[in-house]
Structures are given as C-alpha cells and as structure tokens.
Amino acid sequence: MKQFSRVGFAFSAILLLGLGPAAKSGAAPIFEVEAQAGPLFSLTGLPGMTPAIQSGWDAKLSVAIETRDVFAPTIAATGEDGFGAPAFSGRLQADLFTLGQSPIQSDGNSYRAWQGMGLSLLGGIHSPSFRLPLAGILASARLEAGGGLRATKYTGTGLVSANPAIVGQAGLDIHVSSKVALGISLPLEFAWKSGGTALMFGVGAVIQYR
C-alpha cells in the first residue's frame, strides 16, 4: 500500500508540474472529457490453479488535462492542429466493469464472476496530429499509465472487496472536428486480487470532447 501511495503521489506531482509551466508561459492547457466502452478480458490466476480467461465489458469516463509546455515550452505551433510538439496528459478516470465466470477446468475449478468500479490517475504523452496512412484522416496517438483503486463484488453474492491496480492504455484518436474526436483504445490493467493476479485487457470505443 505504501508503494501504491507513492505512485499516486508521483502522478499528482507530475500533474501539478505540468500545469505550472503552462500557466507561466500563458499557453492554455486543453481540457478533455472522454467516454470509453468495450469488451474486457482478464487472464486471472491464483497460486495452485491454472490461469484462465474471464470475459466481460467495461466503461470508462474520464477528464484529462493536456499541455505541450512540459515537453517543448518554446516550440512554435507547426502541427496540423496548431502544435508540433507532443503533449503531456494527466487523466482522472472512473471505471465500471464486469467479468464473467471463467470456463470450468477439468478438475472442476473456475474463477468467479466479479464486477467492480474504480478510480484511476494516469499520466502520459499525446502525439502531435498526423495524417493516417491510406485514408489521410487527421489523427493522434496517446500512451498513458498510472495507478488505480478498485472496489469489487463477486457477482451473485454479498461479498465486496477492494484491490490496487496498475493501469495503462494506448489509443488512437481520429479528429472529426476541432472539438470532437472518435477513437479506439487498448486498456491494460494489472491487479493484485485475493492473493492472485488479474491481467486485464480489452478494446474500447472512445468519444472525446475537448
């Protein structure tokens, strides 16, 4: 837990550092609201049991702040959206997910269905805009990582529990207007749960307003 608190503190500090230069140089940070949903899978394992895949879905709602001053406070605007430098992004994300029971194994074991909600704090980089090959559509890519806390419940029971997790996501945003982007995201999460581990991964459809 101590380790997790340090991770949370580090990301909070990065967020604040990111905002500082933006304020000094007068470049306004960009605020984003994003919704994401899609299928989710978990490679779940316990000591003494064969790991198995659980499948389900998740939905995420997040707010993010993006500034380019962290990486290039003096670079002139050259990119297609007005910026030529990569941007730093800090994101506060709320998650809602559910995973079904894993298939029964030959010895009768399986992993229980569970569902949960959580909060994550992520930091990462957002590429300058570029034209997608073939279609020529204006797009940008991003890569984010951070930590989160989850409150979960074993489906069909009254048993609730909580766990920490490392979270990350890679995404591709397609700019349909100056304010709105649609995209695809590949969320990844590693959770320590009930003495075992869950490596969760999925695909999310993204809608973003900035």
Next chain:
Amino acid sequence: MKTRKGKLALALVFFPLFFLIASCSLGTASITTTRKALLIGINTYPTSRDLTYPVADANSMQALLVAQGWDTEILTDTQATKSGIQAAIHDFLGGVPSDGTALIYYSGHGTVSNPIAASYQADHGTLSTFSGSIGDAWLVPYDFDTTNWTGGISASDLSTWFEADLLTKNVIVIADSCFSGGFVPISDSADTIGQEYAVDSGGSVYSSSLAALGSFGDLLAANAAAKGTLSPVVISAAGSRESSYDGTPSQGHGVFTYYLLESATKGDANGDGYVTCTEAYTYAAKAVNRAWNNSIGSSMEFYPHISGGLRDLALFKL
C-alpha cells in the same frame, strides 16, 4: 513506404483483436477427475429435539450427485457420530486424489459453543438481544453431549481433519443447519449480508455494498493479506447468529436444501452446462429470500452465505 506503414497500422490494430476473439473461444472442459461426496443427515437425536427432513435432504443430495457421476457415502442418524464423521472423512474422502473434488454435505442441528447463547436462542428465537459472545459455530453430531455441552464439530475440527486426511484442495462444504454462517470464511471480502438477516438486512445489496466501501482501507488490507491459498468453498444455509428451518410437507426438505436441489436444474446462470457453488448459492439464497423470508415472520428470516475468494468449484452438471 505508405503501404507498408498502412499494413503495420492494420496489424497493430487487428492482432490484439484477433487475440481477444481467440481468447473468447476457450471452452468449458469436461470434469475428468474423481469426485467424492460425504452426505450427512440427522433427524433423531437422543437428547435434542428431533428434526423432520435432514435424512431426506441427505438422501436427495446423494441421488442427485450419484446421477452426475459422484462417488458417495451417506451417514444418517446413529451413524453420524463425531467419530463416525471423522472416520468417513479419513477413510472415504481421504481417497480423493490431489486433483479430485471432495464434498461434505451436512443437514441437522447446529449450535454455538456458548451454551447460554444457545439456550437464549432456543427461548427467544433470536440472538439479536443477546449480550456477550456466542462462541464458535458447531455442527451437532448424533452423540452430542447436551449435559456437558461437548462433542460438537467446529470449523476448526473440520480444518484439522482436512489438513490431516485430504490430499486435495478442491473441497466443498455445505451446511444446512442453524448458525452455519460461522463456518464460512470471508477471506479477502466483507459480507454485506448480515449474519442475522432479520436485523441486518437493512437496505438493498447495493446500499450495503456502498456502506461496506466506507471501510475501503480495511478491504484493501484484507486483500493484501490474502494468500490465494485454495481453501474450501463453504456454503451455509444461515448466518452465524440465526436459525435455518425444516421446510413445508410439500417441499419435503429443509428450506435451504429444497432450493439447493432445485438449483441443479435452474441455477446455471451463465449457460455453460455446469452449476458452480456460487451459482447454486445465488439461486438458493435468492429463492429462500423470495419464497421464505418474504412470507414468514421476521423472527424466522434467514439468509444463506458463501465463502470469499476468487476460486469457484463446479457442483452440479445439467
């Protein structure tokens, strides 16, 4: 160059998608390992009030499990002494190989180790107004000594016997008896269903879950302390401070066992052809609440419980 980049982009997108879709096709395996069940049902006690349906409960569970390929042994009434039960665990369930499954089903009286609390429950029908410790939950074997209040089977007894005699970690314990919630370890979790449902049921499971989140730090600590060891999956008919009951003549079983048996045909929530312990519990618990708690007086309400942890075990096959 443009085409190669395009192919690379497509590969980056579609490879993970293909992997995910392939993952979905992982199917349910047939259970090929040994499965043995010890069924215990006690109607008559030399020094306690007799019950009506425990032997019928054990017989019906045996018939159901035999039909599904389980190897079974049954102990009823005079056979179900403490030493008889211990010997059956050693001799019969001890033969289950390490990858097999051992099941113990018990239907009969349950009590608590504090005789004053047990007496209070018998007189008042509730422990909600009892002050002081109720002690440990006990299963009551045929030869239980009511005079000296000794000879009960505790969770600690079962744990010791399992450690000594069982090769497998795939163990299911089902207890249809009063105070049986005392046998249910919650492991990494907090149970939002009260141990005395008539008193603790309060609001919905959702509001209870939100209330449990008030102790988020404790839940994180419990999760960090969980070792992930494969402890038995335990299902109890009732909470640790409440009674379970014989059903109606038309049911012909204990209330909980009636719905547990029914779960074998109606409890497969995910449609994979198996009813796991969690699915059977969920079906039976909801049915008890709907059919019994909603029609009976609050002093006789009870709610089943199940142990915590990520692991589940198949119980019935459709």
